Amino acid sequence: MTPDLHRSRTLVWALVVLTTIAAYALVVPLLAGGDPRLTDFAAAYQAPSSAHWFGTDSAGRDLFVRGATGLRVSLVIAAVCAAASTALGLTVGVAAGALGGGVDRIVMRLVDGINALPHLLLGIVIVALYPGNLAAIVASIALTHWTQVARIARAEVRPARSATYIEAARLAGATRTRVMITHxxxxxxxxxxxxxVLLLPHAIWHESTLSFLGLGLPPDQASLGTLLQDARTTVLTGSWWTLTFPAAALVITTLTVAAAGTTLRDRITPPLPERVTR
Incomplete structure (x- = not known):
């Protein structure tokens, strides 16, 4: 099997799994109706059955529905965090690569300084100031994951700024800002x-970790992190399903997104040995 065919099949399978995950997260809460936060303690700790496919939690809530709701919340938060982080990194990286000189050196030292800090610890510090605040969660993830994007954007811009079409644009009277935005x-x-795409798994794991530690979303708000936090104690009573299904959703989602992102990266930028032999 050629590398291109293998990457194509991997991407197709990843997209099929992601479509299934997205359909589960979007459709199930709509079909279930009602408020997934409503409790029914008489139905607590019921094992998986035809009535409750993923069983129920300590408050009698259906984990099939609550898991879909939590997955949807985690995916939305992760998508916002990844987009914000990428936008920040792209802006900084393009500016550093285009301006060069002292600006480039200062920006890269800033990037090195942020990379030297433990990202999770820095995120915990930010969220601890505003516990349960959604904006704080987004900020804690976005402000700790933009540096790699900045490095990549800078590496792409540095050779491009000396291209012939860039020089032609400058000679035609285009300002530096217009050249950066347009080219x-x-x-x-x-x-x-x-x-x-590659930042999505990191964002999902960080949101889940913060919520698991009790610093993210409030316990009554379903997310993969809050479901795992709730399962931390209930699993000790023999309710294995409270941990198994949220953990499986977290692992499958992040691995699938990572596989899709890696395959997409390889298609856009083939590995070095492959480029050399062509």
Missing amino acids: LVPAAAGQALVAV
């Missing part, structure tokens, strides 16, 4: 698209 940003746009 240099599109040069890094392909890698930025890949960065959004």
Whole structure:
């Protein structure tokens, strides 16, 4: 099997699984109706059955519906975080690569300084100031994951700024800002698209970790992190399903998104040995 065919099949399977996950997260809560936060303690800790496919939690809530709701919340938060982080990294990286000189050196030292900090610890510090605040959660993830995007954007822009069409645009009277927006940003746009996809698994894990630690969303708000936090104690009573299904949703989603992002990255930028032999 050729590398291109293998990547194509991987991407197709990843998209099929992601479509299924998205359909589960979007459709199930709509079909279930009602408020998934409503409790029914008489139905607590019921094992998986035809009535409750994923069983029920400590408050008698259906985990099939609550899991879909939590997955949807986590995916939306992760998508917003990935988009914000990529936009910030793209802006900084393009500016550093286009301006060069002292600006480039200062920006890269800033990137190195942020990379030296433990991202999870920095995120915990930010969220701890505003516990349960959705904006704080987004900020804590976006502000700790933009540096790699900035490096990639800078690497794409530096060779592009000396291209013939860039020189022609400058000679035609285009300002530096117009050149960056019109020519240099599109040069890094392909890698930025890949960065959004590759950042999604990181964002999902960070949101889940923060919520699991009790610093993210409030316990009554379903997300993969809050479901796992609730299962931390209930699983000790023998209710294995409260941990198994949310954990499986988290692992399958992140692995599938990572596989799709890696395949997309390889299609846009083939590995070095492959490029050399062509």
